[in-house]
Amino acid sequence: MASVESPRAQLGIRGGPLRAVLDPVAILLVAAAVALLVGSLRSPTFAELTVQGLGSGAVYGGLALALVLVYRATHVINFAQGELAMLTTYVAYQLMQWGLSYWEAFAATLAIALVLGSVLQVALIRPVQHRSVIAAVIVTVGLFILIDGVVNWVWGGDFKFMQEPFGTGSFDVGGVAIQHLYVGMLGVVLGCVLLVWALFRFTKLGLAMRAAALRPAAAALVGVRVEWMLTLGWGLAALLGAVAGLMAEPSQLFLSPSLMQQILVYAFAAAVLGGLESPAGAVVGGLLIGVFLTLIVGYVPAISSELQLPFAFALLLAILLVKPSGLFGKRQVQRV
Amino acid sequence: MRRGLPALVSLAVVTAVLIVLPFAIGDYQVGLAAQVGVFFIGVLGLNILTGYSGQISIGHGAFMAVGGYTTAIMSRDHHTNLVLTMLLAFAICFVLGLLLGLPALRLSGVYLALATFAFAVSVPLLPLQYSNFLGGSGGVQTSTTVDNTWLYTAAWASSAILFALAWLLLRGRIGRAFRAVRDGEIAAVASGISLPLYKTFAFGISAAYAGVAGSLFVLATNGFAQPSEFDVTLSLQLLVGAAVAGLGSLWGTLAGAAFIALLPQISTSVPFIGSAHGRDVVFGAAVVLVMLLLPQGFAGLLARLRPSGGA
Amino acid sequence: MSALLELEDVGARYGPVTALRGVNLQVDEGEIVAVLGANGAGKTTLLRSISGSVRRSGVVRLAGRAVGRGSPDGVARLGIAHVPEGRGTFVELTVAENLRLGAYTRRGAIKDDLARVHSYFPWLDDRSRQQAGTLSGGEQQMLALARALMQRPRLLLLDEPSLGLAPLLVAEVFRIVKELNEREGTTVLVAEQNANAALQTAGRAYVLEVGEVVLSGSSEELGADDSVRRTYLGY
Numbered sequence: 001m002a003s004v005e006s007p008r009a010q011l012g013i014r015g016g017p018l019r020a021v022l023d024p025v026a027i028l029l030v031a032a033a034v035a036l037l038v039g040s041l042r043s044p045t046f047a048e049l050t051v052q053g054l055g056s057g058a059v060y061g062g063l064a065l066a067l068v069l070v071y072r073a074t075h076v077i078n079f080a081q082g083e084l085a086m087l088t089t090y091v092a093y094q095l096m097q098w099g100l101s102y103w104e105a106f107a108a109t110l111a112i113a114l115v116l117g118s119v120l121q122v123a124l125i126r127p128v129q130h131r132s133v134i135a136a137v138i139v140t141v142g143l144f145i146l147i148d149g150v151v152n153w154v155w156g157g158d159f160k161f162m163q164e165p166f167g168t169g170s171f172d173v174g175g176v177a178i179q180h181l182y183v184g185m186l187g188v189v190l191g192c193v194l195l196v197w198a199l200f201r202f203t204k205l206g207l208a209m210r211a212a213a214l215r216p217a218a219a220a221l222v223g224v225r226v227e228w229m230l231t232l233g234w235g236l237a238a239l240l241g242a243v244a245g246l247m248a249e250p251s252q253l254f255l256s257p258s259l260m261q262q263i264l265v266y267a268f269a270a271a272v273l274g275g276l277e278s279p280a281g282a283v284v285g286g287l288l289i290g291v292f293l294t295l296i297v298g299y300v301p302a303i304s305s306e307l308q309l310p311f312a313f314a315l316l317l318a319i320l321l322v323k324p325s326g327l328f329g330k331r332q333v334q335r336v
Numbered sequence: 337m338r339r340g341l342p343a344l345v346s347l348a349v350v351t352a353v354l355i356v357l358p359f360a361i362g363d364y365q366v367g368l369a370a371q372v373g374v375f376f377i378g379v380l381g382l383n384i385l386t387g388y389s390g391q392i393s394i395g396h397g398a399f400m401a402v403g404g405y406t407t408a409i410m411s412r413d414h415h416t417n418l419v420l421t422m423l424l425a426f427a428i429c430f431v432l433g434l435l436l437g438l439p440a441l442r443l444s445g446v447y448l449a450l451a452t453f454a455f456a457v458s459v460p461l462l463p464l465q466y467s468n469f470l471g472g473s474g475g476v477q478t479s480t481t482v483d484n485t486w487l488y489t490a491a492w493a494s495s496a497i498l499f500a501l502a503w504l505l506l507r508g509r510i511g512r513a514f515r516a517v518r519d520g521e522i523a524a525v526a527s528g529i530s531l532p533l534y535k536t537f538a539f540g541i542s543a544a545y546a547g548v549a550g551s552l553f554v555l556a557t558n559g560f561a562q563p564s565e566f567d568v569t570l571s572l573q574l575l576v577g578a579a580v581a582g583l584g585s586l587w588g589t590l591a592g593a594a595f596i597a598l599l600p601q602i603s604t605s606v607p608f609i610g611s612a613h614g615r616d617v618v619f620g621a622a623v624v625l626v627m628l629l630l631p632q633g634f635a636g637l638l639a640r641l642r643p644s645g646g647a
Numbered sequence: 648m649s650a651l652l653e654l655e656d657v658g659a660r661y662g663p664v665t666a667l668r669g670v671n672l673q674v675d676e677g678e679i680v681a682v683l684g685a686n687g688a689g690k691t692t693l694l695r696s697i698s699g700s701v702r703r704s705g706v707v708r709l710a711g712r713a714v715g716r717g718s719p720d721g722v723a724r725l726g727i728a729h730v731p732e733g734r735g736t737f738v739e740l741t742v743a744e745n746l747r748l749g750a751y752t753r754r755g756a757i758k759d760d761l762a763r764v765h766s767y768f769p770w771l772d773d774r775s776r777q778q779a780g781t782l783s784g785g786e787q788q789m790l791a792l793a794r795a796l797m798q799r800p801r802l803l804l805l806d807e808p809s810l811g812l813a814p815l816l817v818a819e820v821f822r823i824v825k826e827l828n829e830r831e832g833t834t835v836l837v838a839e840q841n842a843n844a845a846l847q848t849a850g851r852a853y854v855l856e857v858g859e860v861v862l863s864g865s866s867e868e869l870g871a872d873d874s875v876r877r878t879y880l881g882y
Contacts, residue, residue, distance in 0.1 A: 077446055124628065145572070145619055208751060221729050268450045272451075310462060
């Protein structure tokens with residue numbers, strides 16, 4: 001049977017390994033990785049900052065992945081994703097106050113987050129998302145405000161101290177002090193991301209979730225319960241957010257309700273940078289942003305940590321102007 | 337904005353009520369009514385952008401900040417007449433909006449929303465960095481303060497003027513162009529409408545409105561412009577107000593403005609609910625409930641705001 | 648032969664527009680039945696009302712039991728495979744993933760199903776890891792059939808399988824449909840604009856016009872009928 005390139009290939013679906021190697025984005029990433037490696041080998045400060053950047057970047061990427069999961073499935077930007085992550089971090093705090101060890105609380109919190117995310121989707125998002133996506137987004141805005149108020153009310157706005165999961169030590173690698181903390185952050189977040197990836201790639205459930213997000217009508221025809229897949233998507237997103245929140249806390253030294261507010265902005269940036277439909281892009285975007293910002297603030301005196309956020313915004317804007325659908329995004333075909 | 341008798345009657349009723357109101361209620365309530373007026377302007381402006389030309393912005397709180405700081409700084413340094421500072425805020429924010437509208441042309445739908453969101457988060461941080469001119473976290477204080485009656489008059493007089501301006505803009509060619517852009521960009525271009533011109537203009541004018549609202553906002557808080565008052569939740573508040581308002585009808589915009597201005601002001605004397613956190617809980621819950629029950633807002637903004645450009 | 652599919656007074660609307668009205672239809676076990684009609688006659692709507700993709704009135708029975716008006720996934724679980732207009736291919740996923748999705752409702756191992764599918768479409772093996780969207784139109788139609796086959800359906804609903812295909816490929820598609828029917832015993836209801844191809848494969852057919860059944864009978868009868876010949880067969 002003759003094989004002719006179908007018009008669908010024009011939608012940006014790349015085929016074949018050679019195309020991937022010559023892809024400008026891939027080249028950019030490889031160049032960045034090489035630059036980081038070379039810089040780290042030549043300067044201990046550079047290496048330390050890079051590791052720190054990777055650690056924070058992992059957190060941004062984790063939350064960004066949560067945002068992308070929700071967006072892919074339901075086309076809703078969940079403005080409350082960060083606050084949800086903050087809430088689950090407080091839940092972990094409370095569990096530890098009640099006697100659980102750090103990792104016991106960690107595991108329990110992830111389970112609670114999974115349930116919480118699912119329940120929220122069923123109760124608050126399902127009723128509106130079919131009638132109006134914008135209304136669903138506004139619901140998440142209301143949730144943002146609501147959760148902030150609830151946490152302040154239940155636990156108060158003062159700083160809380162949480163147990164350190166990784167301690168304050170560091171590895172000595174050829175004269176460079178690599179803190180356990182950042183390695184831990186990177187490891188835990190990437191570990192969870194990998195598990196989620198494996199779920200999507202290898203399991204029947206994961207395939208069904210992907211199908212439900214990509215083509216809900218066709219998925220229903222093969223027997224996928226689309227609504228429940230979307231619910232599970234929200235649950236998984238909340239779980240990833242919980243991981244991000246728990247890993248963000250140690251680097252901020254203490255727990256407070258504003259834990260995730262700036263991180264949410266970076267996560268948005270990472271998600272957009274990666275192209276909102278690409279999970280891998282979100283994670284890579286987060287890492288890139290983390291490293292880049294940490295290096296910039298470390299080396300450029302004019303850009304203090306206060307300017308970090310406006311600088312990130314300016315950068316994001318610049319990137320979007322060049323590639324409006326993000327680094328990994330596909331150009332959307334518009335029909336009149 | 338419907339023409340014809342029912343609209344005129346509504347207008348007459350509202351105007352009459354507004355004129356009589358200050359004589360009927362106490363000073364504190366006049367202050368509250370003034371705040372509704374402030375948000376009326378803000379929601380009106382956002383509606384022009386979002387509802388009429390279909391571009392989402394979650395950054396208009398930042399324009400309010402610019403307007404507010406303009407008033408505060410001009411007053412602090414030059415003792416400028418306050419009304420003049422409001423005009424200045426209008427002008428400055430108009431230009432700023434045009435400037436922001438240009439890169440916004442490249443973005444659509446959710447990307448624009450996120451970019452404006454980042455804008456809203458970033459702008460309030462600038463005073464912290466440039467604290468000499470912009471007052472740092474301590475803020476900037478105007479040289480004169482105003483009482484609630486002045487505020488009320490200024491807010492609602494400005495509302496009336498700006499409402500009339502919006503009505504004039506939207507009934508004519510500009511309004512039709514906006515609607516064409518909102519409903520289908522490609523088709524609009526094919527009809528010869530200059531996309532960049534109208535989209536940027538919409539951004540400029542809505543930013544100008546937000547600037548005026550910001551001026552009044554600062555004056556309403558004792559003439560004190562502070563970064564913490566202009567954080568991202570303000571932009572979210574405006575967006576909620578626009579969503580609750582629906583599209584452009586007088587009553588809708590009033591309802592939206594009242595919703596976001598009054599709800600968070602629940603009297604401190606009510607236990608728990610009157611506290612700062614209680615108010616957040618109530619307001620947040622109210623937003624969620626309103627959207628669940630009335631996803632189309634009071635006048636169908638949300639139905640009209642169809643996703644443009646791949647969102 | 649017992650009736651596998653029965654439609655009683657089935658209707659469907661899209662808002663104010665009535666797309667289907669008072670349709671009575673029956674498909675017996677093991678048959679291939681065609682639904683003919685011009686564009687907009689309601690063929691697609693008919694299939695969608697069976698699979699639950701559109702709100703319908705009237706009764707649909709599968710093997711005597713009423714099919715609820717619930718969602719399409721429930722209908723799939725009953726053993727009805729609907730290959731929709733446009734094939735419903737998951738273009739972003741690979742060929743192998745598309746096939747795995749076809750077997751979603753099946754419990755247990757699907758190795759045997761994969762083997763069967765490959766016996767009908769041997770070339771699919773080489774394309775397992777290829778993105779489904781990069782296949783040609785004809786190949787995608789075959790993939791859609793393969794996906795339906797993975798489900799081991801009792802009833803196969805095919806919506807305009809010939810759409811966009813060259814005549815040689817159309818003949819190939821219908822040959823495979825016939826083979827599926829003969830070897831696996833799959834009952835088929837196929838909606839088609841291409842009356843020629845449909846009548847050569849199906850045993851019976853219904854003709855739809857503006858949402859109503861205007862004619863029905865065996866393929867020979869319809870093929871000989873003057874009005875059918877003029878309107879749908881072109882001579």
